[in-house]
Amino acid sequence: MNIQKRMMKNEQGLTLVEILASLVILAIIFISIISILNQSARTNKTSEEIIDATYVAQTEMEHIYKLSKDTDKTIDSIHDYVKQTPNGNWNVYHKQVEHNFFLEILEDRTDEPMVRIVVRVYEISDTNKENPKAQMETLLKWGDD
Numbered sequence: 050m051n052i053q054k055r056m057m058k059n060e061q062g063l064t065l066v067e068i069l070a071s072l073v074i075l076a077i078i079f080i081s082i083i084s085i086l087n088q089s090a091r092t093n094k095t096s097e098e099i100i101d102a103t104y105v106a107q108t109e110m111e112h113i114y115k116l117s118k119d120t121d122k123t124i125d126s127i128h129d130y131v132k133q134t135p136n137g138n139w140n141v142y143h144k145q146v147e148h149n150f151f152l153e154i155l156e157d158r159t160d161e162p163m164v165r166i167v168v169r170v171y172e173i174s175d176t177n178k179e180n181p182k183a184q185m186e187t188l189l190k191w192g193d194d
Contacts (some may be wrong), residue, residue: 103183
């Protein structure tokens, strides 16, 4: 009988409740880590899209700046731009570019020779054009060397 008492007091193993509690704690930690990694991946993707759109806007703005230095050229004379209906004082142009973006270029020539240019970059999938991915604005003196 002495042996049975010693065996009952010698509890070196884990009970089912302890194993289940440790599994629940590990699952909570694992789910937290997975959700943090998922949010980080979404943030990185959004940041990458914004950086790409900003690069496209900057490249287009540099192209328009180069056009502004040539007195013979206007945005109307470039075949890449499709003129849309004017919006008040603004001439509106669209241009398709790579990286799944399209551009909306706004041009205001009311204070010539100064021309206000706004370049907006939208995703092709964004048909309602509510939120541009990037936007740049500048004031150029057209035809000034």
